[in-house]
Amino acid sequence: MNLLLDPVNVIAEWLTRLMTGWGFSTGLVQFILFVIGAGVLSMGAMLFTVLLIWIERKLGGRFQDRIGPNRVGPWGIFQTIADMLKIFTKELIHPAGADKVLFNLAPILAVASVLALWAVVPFASTVIGVNINVGVLYILAVGGLGELGIILAGFGSNNKYALLGGFRAVAQLLSYEVPLAITLLVPVLLSGSMGMNDIAAAQNVWYIFLAPVAALVFFIASIAENGRAPFDLIEAGSEIVAGFNIEYSGLKFGMFYVADFLHAFTSAMIFSAIFLGGWQGPGAETIPLLGFVYMLIKTAVVYFVMLAIRFSLPRLRIDQMMNLNWKYLTPLALASVLLTAILDKVVPVSLMLVRVGVFLAGNVLLFLISDRLVALYRRGKEQERKIVSSPRPLAVSLLEPPAENQEVQP
Amino acid sequence: MTGMQVIFLINALVSVLAGIMLATSRKLIHAGLWLILTLFGVAIMFGLLEASFLAIVQGVVYIGAIAILIIFAIMLTRETMEESHGKRTRWILTSIVALITLAGILLALLTWPQSSSLTLPLSEEQQSIAELGLALVDPERYLVPFEVASLLLLAALVGAVYVAVERKGEEK
Numbered sequence: 001m002n003l004l005l006d007p008v009n010v011i012a013e014w015l016t017r018l019m020t021g022w023g024f025s026t027g028l029v030q031f032i033l034f035v036i037g038a039g040v041l042s043m044g045a046m047l048f049t050v051l052l053i054w055i056e057r058k059l060g061g062r063f064q065d066r067i068g069p070n071r072v073g074p075w076g077i078f079q080t081i082a083d084m085l086k087i088f089t090k091e092l093i094h095p096a097g098a099d100k101v102l103f104n105l106a107p108i109l110a111v112a113s114v115l116a117l118w119a120v121v122p123f124a125s126t127v128i129g130v131n132i133n134v135g136v137l138y139i140l141a142v143g144g145l146g147e148l149g150i151i152l153a154g155f156g157s158n159n160k161y162a163l164l165g166g167f168r169a170v171a172q173l174l175s176y177e178v179p180l181a182i183t184l185l186v187p188v189l190l191s192g193s194m195g196m197n198d199i200a201a202a203q204n205v206w207y208i209f210l211a212p213v214a215a216l217v218f219f220i221a222s223i224a225e226n227g228r229a230p231f232d233l234i235e236a237g238s239e240i241v242a243g244f245n246i247e248y249s250g251l252k253f254g255m256f257y258v259a260d261f262l263h264a265f266t267s268a269m270i271f272s273a274i275f276l277g278g279w280q281g282p283g284a285e286t287i288p289l290l291g292f293v294y295m296l297i298k299t300a301v302v303y304f305v306m307l308a309i310r311f312s313l314p315r316l317r318i319d320q321m322m323n324l325n326w327k328y329l330t331p332l333a334l335a336s337v338l339l340t341a342i343l344d345k346v347v348p349v350s351l352m353l354v355r356v357g358v359f360l361a362g363n364v365l366l367f368l369i370s371d372r373l374v375a376l377y378r379r380g381k382e383q384e385r386k387i388v389s390s391p392r393p394l395a396v397s398l399l400e401p402p403a404e405n406q407e408v409q410p
Numbered sequence: 411m412t413g414m415q416v417i418f419l420i421n422a423l424v425s426v427l428a429g430i431m432l433a434t435s436r437k438l439i440h441a442g443l444w445l446i447l448t449l450f451g452v453a454i455m456f457g458l459l460e461a462s463f464l465a466i467v468q469g470v471v472y473i474g475a476i477a478i479l480i481i482f483a484i485m486l487t488r489e490t491m492e493e494s495h496g497k498r499t500r501w502i503l504t505s506i507v508a509l510i511t512l513a514g515i516l517l518a519l520l521t522w523p524q525s526s527s528l529t530l531p532l533s534e535e536q537q538s539i540a541e542l543g544l545a546l547v548d549p550e551r552y553l554v555p556f557e558v559a560s561l562l563l564l565a566a567l568v569g570a571v572y573v574a575v576e577r578k579g580e581e582k
Contacts, residue, residue, distance in 0.1 A: 031413070051423070069433070102443070132462055132466075133462060133463070133538075133539060134462055134463050134466045134539065137466040137467065137470055138466050138469075140470050140471070140474065141466050141469035141470045141474055142469075143474065144469065144470065144473050144474025144475070144478065145474075147478055148446065148473070148477075148481075149479060151478065151481055151485075152443075155439060155481075155485060163485070167482075167485070170478065170482065172477065174475075192540075194539065197525070211466060314549070405432075
C-alpha cells in the first residue's frame with residue numbers, strides 16, 4: 001500500500017502499529033481509531049460547510065443574474081468566514097418562558113443528525129466510516145433524529161410562530177420520508193445488500209440506468225427532506241415569519257444554518273453513492289484515492305442540479321406539496337419497487353446488456369403510464385374546479401361608482 | 411470488566427432513569443421526550459447484542475415514527491405548556507399493578523435457566539439479514555404471524571382513515 005494511493009488506510013495502519021507498540025490492547029486501539037476517525041470526519045464536514053456556503057451563494061447569484069458575494073477576498077471567497085465571525089460575536093438570546101434544555105438541545109440534534117449521515121457514506125472503495133449491514137435503514141433512522149430537533153426547536157422556543165413552523169416542517173419531512181424509504185428499497189433489491197459500500201460496489205452498471213424512475217423520486221424526495229426550494233415551506237419567510245428557528249440567534253441559529261447547507265450536500269453524496277455508482281470509475285478499485293475523486297465529481301454534479309432547481313423554481317403551496325407526495329410520488333415509488341422486483345427475477349444478471357435494456361424500457365413505460373394518469377387526473381380536476389368568488393377591485397374611483405355585484409366571467 | 415459491560419451498565423442506568431422520569435414528570439411533553447430516551451436505550455441494547463438490524467429498526471420505527479407522532483399529538487392538545495393536573499389520582503392502583511408486573515417479569519427471568527449464562531456471540535448465519543427475511547416469509551416458520559401482524563396494521567390504517575375522513579354527505 002502506498003501513501004499516495006490510499007492515504008487514509010495507510011495512516012490508520014501506521015497509528016495501529018504505533019499504539020500496539022505502546023502496549024495498547026487491540027480493542028482499545030480500535031476504539032481510539034474510531035474516535036479519531038469520527039472527529040476528523042465531523043470536523044472536516046463542518047469546515048467544508050464554510051466552502052459550501054460560499055459556493056451555494058455564488059452559484060445562486062449566477063443563476064439569478066446577480067454577482068453574489070464579491071467583496072471579501074478574491075471572488076468573495078472569504079465572505080463566509082466574515083459572516084462566521086459576525087455570528088460568533090452575536091448575543092445568544094433565550095426567550096422568556098423557553099424550555100431551556102430543549103431550546104439548547106435542538107440545534108445540536110439538527111447538526112448531529114446530518115453529521116451522523118457521514119458515517120455510512122462510502123468515500124472510496126476502502127474508506128467508509130462503518131460499513132454496517134443496515135446502512136440504508138440507518139439513513140432513515142438518523143433522519144428521524146433531525147425531525148426531533150425541529151420539533152424541539154419549535155416547541156422549546158415558547159413562540160406560536162415557531163410552533164406552527166415546526167409542525168409544518170415535521171409534516172413535510174415525515175411525509176417525504178415515505179417515498180424516500182420506498183425508493184431506497186430499489187438499490188437494496190438490485191444489490192442484495194443494505195450496506196452502503198456494498199451497494200456502491202455492486203454497481204457495475206449505475207442504478208440510475210436500471211431504475212431511473214426510482215432515482216427521480218428519490219431525488220425529489222431528498223430535495224424535500226432538505227427543505228430546499230421548491231419545497232422550502234419550512235422557511236417560508238413571507239408566511240410563517242421564519243419557521244421553527246425564529247427565536248434562535250447567534251451561534252445557535254448558525255448551527256441550523258450549517259445543518260441546512262451540509263444536509264443538501266450530504267444528500268447529493270448519498271444520491272451519487274446509491275444511484276451513480278459512488279466511487280466507481282476506471283481504476284478506482286486499485287487506487288482508492290481516484291475513487292474519492294470520482295465520488296466528489298459525481299456529488300458535485302448532483303449538487304449543481306439541486307442548486308439549479310433551488311434557485312430557479314418558485315415555492316409550492318402546502319396542499320400542492322402534500323398532493324405531490326401522497327398522490328404522485330408514493331404510488332410511483334411503490335410501482336417502481338414492484339417493477340424492479342419483477343424484472344430482477346425475470347432477466348438474469350449474466351445478460352447485462354439485455355438487463356439494462358429491459359429495465360430501461362420498463363421504467364420508460366412506467367413513466368409514460370403515470371404521466372398519462374396524471375394528465376387524466378388533472379383534466380378531471382380542472383372540470384370540477386369552481387370559482388369561489390369573483391375578483392374585487394382593490395382601489396375604487398370616487399367619480400365612477402362601481403357596478404353592484406359585478407360578476408366577472410372566469 | 412470489559413468495555414461492553416461498562417457501556418451496558420451506563421446505558422441501563424440511563425434507560426431506567428429515563429423510564430422513571432417518564433412516569434413521574436408533570437409535563438406531558440417532557441414525558442414524551444423521556445420516552446424517546448428510553449427507546450434509544452433499548453436500541454443501544456439491541457446493538458450490544460449484535461442485533462444491528464433490530465437496533466436500527468427500533469430507531470426508525472419507535473423514535474423516527476411513533477415517538478414523533480406521540481409528541482405531535484401531545485403538542486396538539488391544549489395543556490401542552492402547563493403542568494397537567496389530576497394526573498396522580500389513581501397512582502396507588504397504578505403502582506400496585508406495576509409492582510405486580512415487575513415482580514412477575516423478575517420471577518420469570520430469575521427462573522429462566524438461560525439468564526445465568528453469558529451471551530454467546532452470534533454465528534455468521536444468524537447475523538445475516540437475509541436469513542431473517544427468509545424466516546419471515548417461510549410458511550414453516552414465521553409467515554403466519556408476519557401476515558397476521560400486517561393485517562392488523564392494515565386494519566388500523568383503514569380504521570384511522572375511516573375516523574379521520576371528512577364525510578361530505580353528513581356535513582351538508
